[in-house]
Amino acid sequence: MKIFTLLRVSGRRRGAWLHDGVRRLVTSASALKVCVVGGGPAGFYTAQGLIKARQDMEVDIYERLPVPFGLVRFGVAPDHPEVKNVISTFTQTAQHTRCSFYGSVNVGQDVTVEELQHAYHAVVLSYGAEGNRRMGVPGEDLAGVYSAKDFVGWYNGLPANSQLSPNLDSDTAVILGHGNVALDVARLLLSPVDILKKTDITQNALDALAESRVRRVLLVGRRGPIQVACSVKELREMVNLPGTRPEMVTAEFEGVAEALKEVPRPRKRLTELMLKTALETPGEKEQERRRKATRVWCLRFFRSPLAVLPSPDDPNRVASIRLAVNRLEGSGEGARAVPTGEVEDVNCGLIITSIGYKSLPIDSSVPFDPRKAIVPNSMGRVQQAAGLYCSGWLKTGPTGVIATTMNNSFDTARTLLEDIDSGTLDVSAAKSGSQGIGALFEKRGVKPVTFSDWEKIDKEETKRGQAKGKPREKLLDVEEMLRVART
Template structure:
């Protein structure tokens, strides 16, 4: 009933210089084009066919950790890119790559242009170990190491030194196992994947023959999934080496575990404790590389070589557990153990960083404080993905948490909590700002040019794709 007179004259304005509300489509922008961003967009478009969704991304290429985080030898996990591409090509969706929110355009400017802003830019920081020596050469975060072999432009200068025999990985989640597998995989397996050419060459020359995967708690608390463990167990030309004492009492604990955890623990027990059959024994005897889990250990110091330049080893505190199951805590025993190694990779978690002073941020939890994706004390601001929950779970976890955020946003539109009655300019005004600032966005059809160049380079090398490794190169291809 309100605004009838405005509808009679579609050219009259509503006093605030805005177009008549009848022509108003809700405009939402999403910051970050990884799984969280795309799943949020997908759900919004499905739930509200009248919505316009714009996705802003710092890099010229979309898909975030699906492109830069998923292991090269897990191509099936990357199939979600097909779904994301459908979303990006939907008439209600636009992609703007090569735009850094917080630098090229502020969150406040986005809030003026859109009815709602969803932050889903993930976790690009590293959790620090907080131990002496972590700045030595030869110490890397798993995030940067993974970024290096997956072609993340900011990690291409890493050129890790793989001239040592022993590598220690701190953490026992799926990322830690990905890194261990890449370090130990036969080159013939890797060269059929989309791993980058420089990484392939470095791994072909690598001297790493032994990888220890260290965790502060026990076998029953290990954070990886059974699929990743099975791949380690079956990795060609490698054999497992476990410490029998680490598995004391585990057999008795197995029967009370929930099913996924039970299957995982049984496979670990079998690998560690059972005498293998003849064929498997022969395979292990012939293996030239070794991997092992080290449980009940926490890093206390990275030790330097005599010149104090490089990593020569790591000092580990020996722990014992208090409590049981997932709630068990690692407590120091006072004992320590030194391990010689030339490479330390810390896989203790990714961490979100604040994007803009105007956005609330809990620096102790490294998340944006929110309730079901609604950012606290900030109407019209939402978050999804790791920025919302912290860096946990697999792509399916992120999918569900992003759908939840999209649901909250749609509820707020439907209930009127989020005012969508006044028209907003959306990308129109942001494009103007970016142009003034000399920023030229990469749209989805530009990305498709990059995609096609990468695929044809890959085909020539007998692999699924050969990634472009610098932003400059990406922009050059996009602008042709």
């Protein structure tokens, strides 16, 4: 019986078949070559969808940082390790013989999108949303005001945010937004340090939170309880968070119980939990727990930011936020917040804006809609750009959870495959793929980090974490990552 064995060579997909002792390279001129720009969930799911669909498909993933996994590594809350289990799936994709990962490659600078298009049959842009949406109000640049994206990046070890050093000296923090990220930030601010020190939170964030004086967190939203964007799981975690108690304004739930008849089941469960938390008298055990609580959180509704107000002692630092009081026009998901003319000032020394991430243009050759902050596309096909596709938040805007991104990315993979089958995407000419791009990198002094290089970083982080009783201690500096990867 003939035995065929697939080998991985030099940490790359250029595998080889062993047939009767004769070595033969898998890669052929007829292979379909696709590159994916962005090594986060969208990029890996797109690559997975393509590789599984066709045996003649080779996919290269290019990532700006030396480390893969994007928001799974840098966005998921440290106390949600189960969400990070998808990393094992992404690792299987990266280690597939027809997939290669190239980190520390800045597309748009190290290599242009047009150069990638020349080397590959198709290019899929999946680089996510690394910009911040701004409030657009006076004072938002004062010290003590942070975007949730940057704050999350700080406690999750994103190199760009590792030096953030947020001021946690005030009693009250205001978070603008009612989405899952807003609740993640609130939970991290109020969690007992004993819980956090068993997670992969960065040591500098853990040290800062251990000294934090924040005891009260207000989560402020412009609309009402029926419109909150968080999941019931996230809200339940807040309700049950040790050492904390909720303080709701009962008047803000007027008429909500009656409106429940019209809402879908997931929304109904979420709203019922809010109503129970805000209006029902808890049982004796829960009352006792709340009495002992030293920290407080509150969902506030019908409020929009008007201005961030400075401290009289330090005009560069935040002292309070002025909120417009709103009423709703319409009902359900489509209800609009309309200012009543009434305002309210809230004293606080920390403001975190969780009003959305946004994608940024990567290359002047790629169409971009600055208003929607997406690449204009139809089912993932970039408009007026043959052979160019997009997936993830760059395709839809920053919405949904990892499962949403998975489906979105598989859809883009299907679109690309349909275009191959229909002849819309011309794959008749041979393409050089990473071989051609590698020659450009050679000339330009670009040294990509392979997946086996990343595994050295992973091993070092795990070792440092074990020494502290944590799953990992992330490297925060890109240069240090590169040193470890190339050791």
